[in-house]
Amino acid sequence: MINAVIFDMDGVIVDSEPFWQKAEREVFTSLGVEITDELRRITQRMTTNEVTRFWFKRNPWKNKGIEEVENMVIDRVIELIELENCLIPGVVDTIKELKSRGVKLALATNSPYRIIxxxxNKMNIIKDFETISSAEFEKKGKPEPYIYLSTLQKLNEKADNCIVIEDSNSGIIAANKAGIKVIAFTNGGKNLITENFDFKIPSFENVDYTIFESVK
Structure with missing residues (x-):
């Protein structure tokens, strides 16, 4: 087996994209921002801070700072995560199986740290991860490679000994830039992935674990 698997979070461990859409629409429209689906797609893979600044630049609001509004969005997403069933089927079993095989697990996400x-904890898997990382503390989020480079340092592993599981083109680009092989999680074709990846899985149910045996 390889030494470590690095999981993305949104869209890989938790089906949270609808929650982000709902929270951003609620918060930004309450401040007078006109949100269109076309512009919303542009912001889809940005960090929360980048999204907030994007909408403020297009439609500045008054009486609330960027950080306050960003936290309003995060608070609403957390509320929805706690209320709704949003687990990606089979992912917990995959995490437990990899852990049982002695693979180190890490998480690297563009989401703010306090959501992680x-x-x-909701899925009772926090103790399974060797390290967790948020792009909140990096120079830039995905598609830049900083979060994956930081995660390699935390794991004390070389890129050749690790593999990333990603559901988005921006995440795959980030992993490619960091020199790490990628498993693209397509979620039954829901995720439209066009960037370079090394393996592809449509589901975490009935995973073929031979893809984790060697990535060199």
């Missing part, structure tokens, strides 16, 4: 424990 909410997700992992």
């Amino acid at each position: 424990p909410k997700v992992l």
Whole structure:
């Protein structure tokens, strides 16, 4: 087996994209921002701070700072995660199986740090991860490679000994830039992935674990 698997979170461990859409629409429209689906797609893979600044630049609001509004969005997403069933089927079993085989597990996400424990605790998998990383603390989020480079350092592993599981083109680009092989999670074709990846899985149910045996 390889030494470590690095999981993305949104769209890989938790089906949270609808929650982000709902929270951003609620918060930004309450401030007078006109949100269109076309512009919303542009912001889809940005960090929360980048999204907030994007909408403020297009339609500045008054009486609330960027950080306050960003936290309003995050609070609403956390609320929805805690209320709704949003687990990606089979992913917990995959995590437990990899852990039982002695593989180190890490998480690297563009989401703000304070959302991560909410997700992992809800699914009772927080102790399975060697390290967790948020792009909130990096120079830039995905598609830049900083979060994956930081995660390699935390794991004390070389890129050749690890593999990333991603559901988005921006995440795959980030992993490619960091020199890490990628498993693209297509979620039954829901995720439209066009970037370079090394393996592809449509589901976490009935995973073929031979893809984790060697990535060199």
